[in-house]
Amino acid sequence: MRSRLQDRNGDCRDTSKDEALNAAQRNRHAALLKATGFEDSPALTVQSTDGEIPHGRELSFAWLSGTVMTGLTSVLLMGAALYVSFQGQDTFSTAYEALQLSRPETEALTPTDLSAKSSRLRPVTATRSDLEVIEASIRETVDGRDMIRNQPFVRIRATLATAPTSLSEGVPDYDPVAILNATQPIPATANIDVNTDVYGAEVEGEVAVRLAAMPMTLVPPRAISDQSAAEYVRSVVEATFFSDSAPTMAYAALGPSIRDLGLVPGSNTLAGVAENVTVVPQTTRAADAALGRSERFLTLREAASLDEVLGKNGFSPNQAILVTDALRNVLRSTDLAALTRLRILYGPLSHEATSLVPYRLSLYLPRSDGSYEYKATVALTDTGQYVLGIEPDFVEFPEGDTEEVNVANLPSVYRSIWETGRKHDLDDATIERIIGMYAYDVDMTKKIAAGDSIEILETTPDAEGRTELLYVSLTLGSTTRQLYRFATADGVIDFYDPDGETGKRFLTRRPLEGGGTLRSRFGYRVHPIFKTRKLHTGVDLASRSGTPIYAAGDGVIKYYKWQSGYGNKVEIQHVNGYETAYGHMSRYADGLGVGSHVRQGQIIGYVGSTGQSTGPHLHFEIKINGNLVDPLSVKLPKDNVLPQQYEAQFAQTMAQINDLMARDPAPITVADVNH
Numbered sequence: 001m002r003s004r005l006q007d008r009n010g011d012c013r014d015t016s017k018d019e020a021l022n023a024a025q026r027n028r029h030a031a032l033l034k035a036t037g038f039e040d041s042p043a044l045t046v047q048s049t050d051g052e053i054p055h056g057r058e059l060s061f062a063w064l065s066g067t068v069m070t071g072l073t074s075v076l077l078m079g080a081a082l083y084v085s086f087q088g089q090d091t092f093s094t095a096y097e098a099l100q101l102s103r104p105e106t107e108a109l110t111p112t113d114l115s116a117k118s119s120r121l122r123p124v125t126a127t128r129s130d131l132e133v134i135e136a137s138i139r140e141t142v143d144g145r146d147m148i149r150n151q152p153f154v155r156i157r158a159t160l161a162t163a164p165t166s167l168s169e170g171v172p173d174y175d176p177v178a179i180l181n182a183t184q185p186i187p188a189t190a191n192i193d194v195n196t197d198v199y200g201a202e203v204e205g206e207v208a209v210r211l212a213a214m215p216m217t218l219v220p221p222r223a224i225s226d227q228s229a230a231e232y233v234r235s236v237v238e239a240t241f242f243s244d245s246a247p248t249m250a251y252a253a254l255g256p257s258i259r260d261l262g263l264v265p266g267s268n269t270l271a272g273v274a275e276n277v278t279v280v281p282q283t284t285r286a287a288d289a290a291l292g293r294s295e296r297f298l299t300l301r302e303a304a305s306l307d308e309v310l311g312k313n314g315f316s317p318n319q320a321i322l323v324t325d326a327l328r329n330v331l332r333s334t335d336l337a338a339l340t341r342l343r344i345l346y347g348p349l350s351h352e353a354t355s356l357v358p359y360r361l362s363l364y365l366p367r368s369d370g371s372y373e374y375k376a377t378v379a380l381t382d383t384g385q386y387v388l389g390i391e392p393d394f395v396e397f398p399e400g401d402t403e404e405v406n407v408a409n410l411p412s413v414y415r416s417i418w419e420t421g422r423k424h425d426l427d428d429a430t431i432e433r434i435i436g437m438y439a440y441d442v443d444m445t446k447k448i449a450a451g452d453s454i455e456i457l458e459t460t461p462d463a464e465g466r467t468e469l470l471y472v473s474l475t476l477g478s479t480t481r482q483l484y485r486f487a488t489a490d491g492v493i494d495f496y497d498p499d500g501e502t503g504k505r506f507l508t509r510r511p512l513e514g515g516g517t518l519r520s521r522f523g524y525r526v527h528p529i530f531k532t533r534k535l536h537t538g539v540d541l542a543s544r545s546g547t548p549i550y551a552a553g554d555g556v557i558k559y560y561k562w563q564s565g566y567g568n569k570v571e572i573q574h575v576n577g578y579e580t581a582y583g584h585m586s587r588y589a590d591g592l593g594v595g596s597h598v599r600q601g602q603i604i605g606y607v608g609s610t611g612q613s614t615g616p617h618l619h620f621e622i623k624i625n626g627n628l629v630d631p632l633s634v635k636l637p638k639d640n641v642l643p644q645q646y647e648a649q650f651a652q653t654m655a656q657i658n659d660l661m662a663r664d665p666a667p668i669t670v671a672d673v674n675h
Helices: 017-019 023-035 061-086 093-097 175-181 226-239 307-312 317-327 413-425 428-438 643-660 670-674
Strands: 004-006 012-014 124-126 129-142 145-159 204-211 292-300 341-346 357-366 370-380 386-388 403-404 453-459 469-476 478-485 493-496 515-521 524-525 533-536 539-542 548-550 555-561 567-573 578-588 603-607 619-626 626-630
Touching: 004 603, 129 643, 145 413, 145 643, 175 428, 204 539, 317 357, 317 370, 317 386, 357 539, 403 478, 413 453, 428 453, 428 469, 428 478, 453 643, 567 603
Parallel strands: none
Antiparallel strands: 004 012, 124 403, 129 145, 145 204, 145 453, 292 341, 292 403, 341 357, 357 370, 370 386, 453 469, 469 478, 478 493, 515 539, 524 533, 539 619, 548 603, 555 567, 567 578, 578 603, 578 619, 619 626
């Protein structure tokens, strides 16, 4: 007899050898097997059950598949629910972190991002944000009389912002034409009364000075003794030497205006003098990267309100209200004393964010013995509220203000100047002019480097709150560019570098709205269509179809039609052998043709992909005396240069402004000046 024995685990064994045993032995073995858990039953099967009630030997593939699918569906649904609840965020606060108020005891650490898990410390850079008032004795003419009086000026010295916050949200997109408009000279009709004629000595109150010719009978000796010189000085000071005169004083006179380069009005000829005088470094557009966290440590130099401090450090008005409400029961007053320390952690709200928001703020108040008392911390919850939180891990505050440098957070030069300007209460028109003055020497789309800085000198606000810009110095890397305000004889005002040249360029390098995105440089490359190595005669600036294209400078159109490879093409002739070409246009601007005179910034066509093109872009070329050059690195003449006869007057103006920048600040605050 053959049978199959099966244990509880489904293991089977053959019992054919039992046929040789007698009945008693078989019964005894069967009893022992049954006692140990074996039973005499059919083998396992994958068929459906043989009755209403399934037994342990049946296997169901349908049940197994259903169990696996249920598990996978549950995982997907739970993951989707979590993602939606966090709104795609990779960071969020917890109720435990928000509500605990105990101070953790941890070892001292170096200032770094303590919230992000990383084995590498981020570099920390010293920051500067000084807004000072300086005073100088200024000479001016009032009702025909020369008056000397004290005048305050506002001086700003700051490192460029290394992270974008709400301060620079909503700034206009980078647009070369808008920059061109912002750099136009200030006309004489503006009625702007700005005087930087610094008198060599300090005066108390106001001093009137009158000029008069020396008497014809006076013959000064060839040499005088020290005693005679002292008597002369004393008589001049006491106004007894002449009955109707006072000592003369030299000051920077106003020079004549300069005619712009370009077309001669009412004629078909080009005029102007242009020389290659400046080298512009070749730069590339910074690659986009997701923002990360950074932390700022700062100490208040003078007393200020909490709202003011929050506004200058990236808190939006609504966020400032939430923070103030959260601290109202902790702080006796929202007025912060001088030397108060703040520690602010910044981070993005999402991976697509273009600016940072304050995650956490901690306050440390000074004690009378010079030590500090931790006061409170507010933290941002995942619902957008600021609530009281625990103190972050202890770190030693640096002597000066510092900020972590997160490479992913570094903004473009354009946005950093906006961020820094708004932090120091510069009006938008002044910020636009500063950007415009440098946009022809600096690639505004590249990222700044830690330590880049800016210095500004302007007048104090008048009765209507208006200020006037006098001087700007921008330091990027190891290069410092200075621009000084100077007015010509007809009252037209512009800004000039120490060589007497404006920042405005004769030709713009990226002549389309927004500047475009650099896709291909000048030089040899593998052609994207023909796959052969050949010279790329210009630069390709990608932009959406229909984007306006501008004339790079004043000139006359000499080519205005289809050309093989270039598609719709325009060529413009400028002064002194300069020519520019624009290819792949979708269409031309109305009303233009060969022989048309165009001005810098005038629309001549629109971006397209005509001719041999793989996508919408502008192919832009520059020729000098018939030779193709790299539009991004070629030396370009400047559009406005002071004539040599004004060299001495401009040098004196620079010396006076440099003196103001080197002076110690006055013992008053900006608020005192406004009042």
